[in-house]
Amino acid sequence: MDRFKNIDAIFNPMAIAVIGASRSPMKWGHIILANIIVGGYKGKIYPINPGETEIIGLKVYPHIGSTPGKVDLVMIATPASIVPRVMEECVAKHVGAVVIISGGFSETGTQGAQLEQEVVRIARRGEVLVVGPNTMGVFSAQASLCALMPTVRPKEGHIAFVSQSGNLGTQMLRYGQDRGVGFAKFVSSGNEGDLHCEDYVEYFAKDQKTKVLLAYIEGIDDGRRFLEITREISARKPIVVLKAGRTRSGARAAKSHCGALAGSSQIYDAVFKQAGIIKASTTEEMFDLGRAFVYLPLLRGKRVGILTWGGGWGVVTADACEDAGLEVPDLPGESIQELDKILPPYWCRGNPVDLVGVLDRARHLKCLEILARCEKVDGMIVLGTITGTSFFDSVIAGISEVSAEKGERIKKELEKVDKTFANRINELMARFKKPIIPVTMMPEGSAKTLGILTFPTPERAVKVLAKLFEYSRHSDRQ
Amino acid sequence: MDRFKNIDAIFNPMAIAVIGASRSPMKWGHIILANIIVGGYKGKIYPINPGETEIIGLKVYPHIGSTPGKVDLVMIATPASIVPRVMEECVAKHVGAVVIISGGFSETGTQGAQLEQEVVRIARRGEVLVVGPNTMGVFSAQASLCALMPTVRPKEGHIAFVSQSGNLGTQMLRYGQDRGVGFAKFVSSGNEGDLHCEDYVEYFAKDQKTKVLLAYIEGIDDGRRFLEITREISARKPIVVLKAGRTRSGARAAKSHCGALAGSSQIYDAVFKQAGIIKASTTEEMFDLGRAFVYLPLLRGKRVGILTWGGGWGVVTADACEDAGLEVPDLPGESIQELDKILPPYWCRGNPVDLVGVLDRARHLKCLEILARCEKVDGMIVLGTITGTSFFDSVIAGISEVSAEKGERIKKELEKVDKTFANRINELMARFKKPIIPVTMMPEGSAKTLGILTFPTPERAVKVLAKLFEYSRHSDRQ
Numbered sequence: 001m002d003r004f005k006n007i008d009a010i011f012n013p014m015a016i017a018v019i020g021a022s023r024s025p026m027k028w029g030h031i032i033l034a035n036i037i038v039g040g041y042k043g044k045i046y047p048i049n050p051g052e053t054e055i056i057g058l059k060v061y062p063h064i065g066s067t068p069g070k071v072d073l074v075m076i077a078t079p080a081s082i083v084p085r086v087m088e089e090c091v092a093k094h095v096g097a098v099v100i101i102s103g104g105f106s107e108t109g110t111q112g113a114q115l116e117q118e119v120v121r122i123a124r125r126g127e128v129l130v131v132g133p134n135t136m137g138v139f140s141a142q143a144s145l146c147a148l149m150p151t152v153r154p155k156e157g158h159i160a161f162v163s164q165s166g167n168l169g170t171q172m173l174r175y176g177q178d179r180g181v182g183f184a185k186f187v188s189s190g191n192e193g194d195l196h197c198e199d200y201v202e203y204f205a206k207d208q209k210t211k212v213l214l215a216y217i218e219g220i221d222d223g224r225r226f227l228e229i230t231r232e233i234s235a236r237k238p239i240v241v242l243k244a245g246r247t248r249s250g251a252r253a254a255k256s257h258c259g260a261l262a263g264s265s266q267i268y269d270a271v272f273k274q275a276g277i278i279k280a281s282t283t284e285e286m287f288d289l290g291r292a293f294v295y296l297p298l299l300r301g302k303r304v305g306i307l308t309w310g311g312g313w314g315v316v317t318a319d320a321c322e323d324a325g326l327e328v329p330d331l332p333g334e335s336i337q338e339l340d341k342i343l344p345p346y347w348c349r350g351n352p353v354d355l356v357g358v359l360d361r362a363r364h365l366k367c368l369e370i371l372a373r374c375e376k377v378d379g380m381i382v383l384g385t386i387t388g389t390s391f392f393d394s395v396i397a398g399i400s401e402v403s404a405e406k407g408e409r410i411k412k413e414l415e416k417v418d419k420t421f422a423n424r425i426n427e428l429m430a431r432f433k434k435p436i437i438p439v440t441m442m443p444e445g446s447a448k449t450l451g452i453l454t455f456p457t458p459e460r461a462v463k464v465l466a467k468l469f470e471y472s473r474h475s476d477r478q
Numbered sequence: 479m480d481r482f483k484n485i486d487a488i489f490n491p492m493a494i495a496v497i498g499a500s501r502s503p504m505k506w507g508h509i510i511l512a513n514i515i516v517g518g519y520k521g522k523i524y525p526i527n528p529g530e531t532e533i534i535g536l537k538v539y540p541h542i543g544s545t546p547g548k549v550d551l552v553m554i555a556t557p558a559s560i561v562p563r564v565m566e567e568c569v570a571k572h573v574g575a576v577v578i579i580s581g582g583f584s585e586t587g588t589q590g591a592q593l594e595q596e597v598v599r600i601a602r603r604g605e606v607l608v609v610g611p612n613t614m615g616v617f618s619a620q621a622s623l624c625a626l627m628p629t630v631r632p633k634e635g636h637i638a639f640v641s642q643s644g645n646l647g648t649q650m651l652r653y654g655q656d657r658g659v660g661f662a663k664f665v666s667s668g669n670e671g672d673l674h675c676e677d678y679v680e681y682f683a684k685d686q687k688t689k690v691l692l693a694y695i696e697g698i699d700d701g702r703r704f705l706e707i708t709r710e711i712s713a714r715k716p717i718v719v720l721k722a723g724r725t726r727s728g729a730r731a732a733k734s735h736c737g738a739l740a741g742s743s744q745i746y747d748a749v750f751k752q753a754g755i756i757k758a759s760t761t762e763e764m765f766d767l768g769r770a771f772v773y774l775p776l777l778r779g780k781r782v783g784i785l786t787w788g789g790g791w792g793v794v795t796a797d798a799c800e801d802a803g804l805e806v807p808d809l810p811g812e813s814i815q816e817l818d819k820i821l822p823p824y825w826c827r828g829n830p831v832d833l834v835g836v837l838d839r840a841r842h843l844k845c846l847e848i849l850a851r852c853e854k855v856d857g858m859i860v861l862g863t864i865t866g867t868s869f870f871d872s873v874i875a876g877i878s879e880v881s882a883e884k885g886e887r888i889k890k891e892l893e894k895v896d897k898t899f900a901n902r903i904n905e906l907m908a909r910f911k912k913p914i915i916p917v918t919m920m921p922e923g924s925a926k927t928l929g930i931l932t933f934p935t936p937e938r939a940v941k942v943l944a945k946l947f948e949y950s951r952h953s954d955r956q
Contacts, residue, residue: 026837103835108824167788167862171919175934178920218793244790249806250797253789253830282937283794310645311731312722315696316761319728328727346586352731357581359504384645441649442656456653459760 006129007195007203009096011140011185013072014043016147017064017095019086020077020102021047023055028101028149029077030055032137036075039146039153046071064089072096075137075147080104080115083133087119091126098123099147100133106191107134120193135190136166139173141183142209148188150174157182158211158294160204162197164189164218165244172216172287181291184209198226205233212293213239214286218254223267227275234276238293238471241277242286243268276474278467285463288455292464295453296435298472299465301378303329305371306352307364309384313439314352317381317458324466328352335374342366351377361385361417365424372428372436379435379468381461385421422450435468437461484607485673485681487574489618489663491550492521494625495542495573497564498555498580499525499533506579506627507555508533510615514553517624517631524549542567550574553615553625558582558593561611565597569604576601577625578611584669585612598671613668614644617651619661620687626666628652635660636689636772638682640675642667642696643722650694650765659769662687676704683711690771691717692764696732701745705753712754716771716949719755720764721746754952756945763941766933770942773931774913776950777943779856781807783849784830785842787862791917792830795859795936802944806830813852820844839863839895843902850906850914857913857946859939863899900928913946915939 016036022029033047037056047055050062061067064074064086074095076086080102090098105116116133123130131138137148141156149166152174159182163169166188173186184207187200197215204210213233220226230239245254246265272279280286304321306328308314318328331339331351339353342363348354353367364385371377425436438454439461455461494514500507511525515534525533528540539545542552542564552573554564558580568576583594594611601608609616615626619634627644630652637660641647644666651664662685665678675693682688691711698704708717723732724743750757758764782799784806786792796806809817809829817831820841826832831845842863849855903914916932917939933939 104824112824163790165788165790165793167786168790168794171788171791171862175919216790218790242794244793244797247797247800249800250793252828253784253793253796253806282798282935284935284937306731308645310643310649312641312643312646312694312696313649315643315722315728315731316646316720318731319722319725320760322725322727328731346582346590350730384649441653457760457762459762 006096006127007199009072010099010129010131010138010187011145011203012143013096013145015046015067015069015071016041016043016073016075016145017046017048017061017067017071018075018077019048019064021049021052021055021060023052027077031151032075032077032101032147032149033058035146035148035151038151039148040144041146042144044069064093064095067093070094073147074098075101077101080112080133083119084115084122087122087126087128090128091122094126095128097129097131099131099135099138100190100193101135101137101149102132103134105133105193116191116193123194130194131187132190133193134166136170136188138188139183139186141185148173152177154186155180155182157184158209159183159214159290160185160200160207160210160212161214161216161290162187162189162200162204163216164192164197165216166190168216168283172283175287181287192221196221198222198229201233201239202229205237211237212290213237214290215239215241216286217241217243218245220268220271223271227271230275230277235475238289238475239275239277240280240286240289240293240467241272242280242283243272276471278471284460288460288464289467291453292435292468293471296437296464296468297429297433298475299379299435299468300433300472302326302469303376303378304462304465305331305374305377305380307355307368307371307380307382307385308352309355309357309364311352311354313383313458314354317383317439317462318352320459320462321465324462326462326466326469329376331371331374332376335370335376338370339367342370355385361421365421368425368436369428372432372434377434379465380437381458381465382425382436382438383458384439384441418450422452425452435465437464484574484605485677487550488577488607488609488616488665489623489681490621491574491623493524493545493547493549494519494521494551494553494623495524495526495539495545495549496553496555497526497542498553499527499530499538501530501533505555509629510553510555510579510625510627511536513624513626513629516629517626518622519624520622522547542571542573545571548572551625552576553579555579558590558611561597562593562600565600565604565606569600569606572604573606575607575609577609577613577616578668578671579613579615579627580610581612583611583671594669594671601672608672609665610668611671612644614648614666616666617661617664619663626651630655632664633658633660635662636687637661637692637768638663638678638685638688638690639692639694639768640665640667640678640682641694642670642675643694644668646694646761650761653765659765670699674699676700676707679711679717680707683715689715690768691715692768693717693719694764695719695721696723698746698749701749705749708753708755713953716767716953717753717755718758718764718767718771718945719750720758720761721750754949756949762938766938766942767945769931770913770915770946771949774915774942774946775907775911776953777857777913777946778911778950780804780947781854781856782940782943783809783852783855783858785833785846785849785858785860785863786830787833787835787842789830789832791861791936792832795861795917795940796830798937798940799943802940804940804944804947807854809849809852810854813848813854816848817845820848833863839899843899846903846914847906850910850912855912857943858915859936859943860903860914860916861936862917862919896928900930903930913943915942 020029046067047060052060106113150170245251496511498507524545525538530538584591628648723729
């Protein structure tokens with residue numbers, strides 16, 4: 001069979017059935033159905049339950065065989081014990097794929113493992129692909145499909161994400177939703193009884209919309225196959241992996257949680273390195289990198305130019321750069337001379353470029369342009385200047401010598417300055433092919449509307465730059 | 479003179495003058511005055527400007543000598559060149575202290591350094607304390623005093639903070655404001671021409687309201703004195719330091735920014751260790767630790783119990799614990815037996831305690847109590863269960879078999895469950911003297927109203943626990 005064609009049944013189905021659909025709002029069979037509907041799925045939806053006639057306004061079918069026409073994807077939320085029978089019915093119906101939400105399989109011990117093998121055997125015999133079992137579901141922006149246990153509505157975007165933990169994966173989607181980060185596709189791979197992490201990676205890599213792949217991995221069954229697939233992909237699209245179960249405690253936790261043998265950390269490190277995979281060291285970093293690879297050009301050398309409104313932030317950022325193996329080079333004479341024309345005479349003439357309290361942000365922009373043009377600088381961090389309008393709030397605090405109307409006007413103008421700044425940064429990145437990261441200290445998501453990637457702390461921005469450099473070296477080599 | 483009495487003039491003044499007060503909303507002399515007024519300062523405020531009669535509704539005095547009665551604190555926002563004359567007037571008026579906002583002193587070179595020395599000489603002769611010059615101001619919750627350049631309104635709290643960078647310091651206040659973190663006192667120490675970082679630390683340590691001290695440090699002039707003062711204090715109150723200028727690039731940046739000689743990283747590390755100072759490695763960690771030392775009991779041993787709603791989070795957290803030098807111990811038989819009564823038969827019987835999808839949070843609470851009571855556990859991380867109501871959103875998504883009214887009721891009930899959970903965590907911490915940290919994955923500040931400290935990622939929670947352990951060992955030794 002054409003495996004990818006069937007994986008399409010998961011991420012771009014024309015019709016979905018939900019077996020175990022329920023009227024009770026506290027049952028997963030209700031919640032998942034509601035999520036599919038509220039998520040905006042446009043295809044046909046068939047709730048399956050022999051004891052009901054209508055759920056959430058939809059006609060209910062007694063079993064999968066009684067649904068009209070083709071069914072591409074089946075969500076199963078029944079008790080584990082009846083899943084073999086349900087799977088037989090799905091095979092008889094010639095469905096494309098099933099997502100087994102139900103738990104009680106290999107994650108619970110030997111007996112569950114046998115049940116899982118049986119279910120997968122039936123499915124494979126019938127050429128039905130299986131997601132899970134023990135999965136929290138799938139998301140596809142292309143199909144407006146939120147076939148998930150938790151109620152999360154990811155924004156459409158360019159990140160594809162495979163997670164060997166459903167809870168961690170879906171909470172990361174939520175994390176993204178709260179912070180304006182978009183996804184193209186997501187799968188909670190569950191126990192991976194049939195489809196494995198590397199199958200999804202291979203499929204996602206072919207997706208036009210997907211610019212970067214994220215994977216949360218506890219254990220890989222077939223390391224050689226994983227390496228082959230990812231090495232080929234990583235030359236074209238970055239793959240960011242958070243490997244969990246690296247430590248003794250973590251490996252023990254992984255084993256008890258999904259039965260996965262986590263394997264030695266050294267072996268994984270070697271495989272990832274050979275494959276050109278970017279390692280994230282925290283959940284947050286995985287996410288930061290996802291965004292960065294979507295929105296930023298790569299860092300082609302290790303030299304960082306720092307533009308800062310406050311000296312202290314410059315110092316902290318320079319420390320972080322050196323810690324991360326990046327450089328904060330002296331600027332060449334011609335850049336210094338250009339900056340001399342814009343900054344007050346007592347400016348430090350060094351990198352970081354300290355804006356020494358200059359309020360006029362048109363001058364900030366000019367400084368940024370000089371850095372972007374500079375041949376000794378490969379990427380930039382801009383501290384405090386974007387969304388820096390809070391410094392001016394007192395102007396519009398109401399008790400100043402400024403009318404409410406004029407205050408509103410000033411506020412709008414400051415917002416316009418932010419927007420101009422953001423646009424200019426995007427232009428400079430496109431023109432010079434160098435990443436520019438503004439750091440705001442604002443809560444994440446504050447700069448969402450500016451159409452630009454910002455980070456709340458300089459340390460996170462620096463970590464991202466370091467990985468943009470790492471990946472550029474890998475993809476250069478290819 | 480009684481130095482502390484005069485430092486009181488800075489943080490608890492009865493009357494303040496602002497020299498260089500201005501009608502122009504884009505001048506610092508206007509913005510600072512507006513910040514003091516809007517910030518809610520209750521004492522007398524005297525704007526000083528020979529060319530004005532009224533600013534923001536306040537009577538203006540031509541010079542400091544013409545103000546009626548005693549003036550404790552003077553804010554100076556005039557050009558640097560006239561500060562010596564202004565300081566002479568302050569001495570003549572017998573003011574307690576001045577805050578020199580003006581830049582153009584030692585941070586700009588030799589000439590500026592001479593001017594700074596002159597100003598400090600005049601002040602010291604007249605027993606007037608100097609904050610700065612080149613400072614961004616002071617905050618005192620006790621006095622409702624926001625004598626700051628940026629418009630930030632810190633919430634009242636138990637953190638005192640000295641920053642050798644005004645910009646970094648005030649943006650951290652803002653960071654706290656956005657995330658519901660409170661402060662008792664803050665000072666941007668500027669060039670430290672007169673009062674030094676350790677003077678503020680010594681003063682803040684005596685403040686009843688202050689439970690923890692934070693310091694952003696680029697350079698210390700008198701290491702011996704700093705060590706003496708901080709060693710004595712750290713036995714009673716934790717001191718958290720973010721040392722910047724640790725690397726070659728950072729040190730160079732620090733030098734050009736405030737003229738401070740950053741000194742060798744090894745020397746600082748040795749001094750901090752001797753002094754029992756807790757080192758923060760990032761700006762965010764400094765903040766996390768500030769909050770943690772205010773709200774959490776210390777971690778008296780290194781054994782962490784992990785309660786998790788999702789297996790993956792447990793694995794990641796176990797990894798992070800081991801990375802940070804903490805342990806994730808097996809649980810004793812009696813705890814396992816107690817948990818057996820609450821969790822489904824297929825639960826993992828290990829630590830992390832995986833709640834394997836149990837929805838009923840009363841059972842989560844029971845599990846948490848068992849961990850808190852367990853003698854093999856010194857502290858806990860609770861993943862995903864608090865503010866976990868988002869999982870139930872579909873129930874109230876409006877298209878379910880639930881009326882809008884009933885939906886509202888369910889939502890309120892879920893919020894009540896969160897609140898109960900939070901209260902119970904506080905009770906358990908008080909009773910067992912063990913820290914419990916819930917991790918939410920929600921944007922920071924989301925759990926503000928619950929009256930409990932939460933972190934958005936497990937990695938941050940683990941780092942905090944590790945430092946709570948480090949400090950407990952230090953304070954035990956005293």
